[in-house]
Amino acid sequence: MSGAVRQTFLPARDYDLAATLDCGQAFRWERRGDRWEGVIGPRWVRLRQAPEGILAEMADAAGPRDDQVPAWLEHYLQTAVNLDEILATFPAEERMRAAAGRCRGLRLLRQDPWECLASFLLSSTKQIVQIRRIVSTLAARYGEPLAVPIGAAPAFAFPTAARLAQCSEAELRACQMGFRAPHLLQAARAAADGELDLAALERLPLDQARERLLALRGVGCKIADCVLLFACGFPEAFPVDVWVRRALRRFYFPRRQPTDRRLRQFIADHFGPQAGYAQQYLFHYIRLTDRTSP
């Protein structure tokens, strides 16, 4: 499918598109030159950094041509949030200041809960490049083909829970996800038959929402917090993976490594109401510094 392109502009100050799309919170964005191609829900999108915001191209299936910014796009990119207000809540200490300085313009996206849950179910002890590959394979095989502009690469929606629930475990394993296949299959079934209402999570208290996610096989506190932070809008969710743990140890516990319990207590006390945002800055910061100069 191919057709015309519709463009729109999203004004945003302090928005680093590259850092935001490539910092390990979403897995479907591909850089082509100075543009980023990806999929948001059921739509193909191409984004480009502009001085005062973001230029967006969408495949336009001959719809009415209003020039308004689509609500789903602004919601996903979170261009309306005031970054300064968030950064102002970060603890005023040297490490956070360094991270904030180095990651200027990094934003949290607001992703679809099912795609987010499924993606992070596939993430355990995988490198980000591998997660991206698995997700891409999964979409190409089981996702709906999407309308794209002439000349653009084919694109597919992230597979629905209902579609993946119909897969066999062997079919999922064939997408190179290994032992994660039964976890994804079970989550897909739970989400498809209504036993798990992902859309309702954002309206629950944080602890209850987390409980629902933890009830799934293969979902521990790290993956649960990723979904709560990246998809459900809980700003205090704080996923601790190997990188964040590394950063926390190095920056705040240089002597001896803290117990998990002590670490949790520190996180709750130290990072404030936007702890999840701070977490993403630490994650990006430690990966930047460790990979370029080990």
Place this chain on the structure above:
DNA sequence: AACCAGGACACAA
């Protein structure tokens, strides 16, 4: 060519 990756879980001590 080892080592490790945006983990979770069962089980031992």
Place this chain on the structure above:
DNA sequence: TTGTGTCATGGT
């Protein structure tokens, strides 16, 4: 409670 093996795969 804390430690260790297991799961599957491939990047660096």
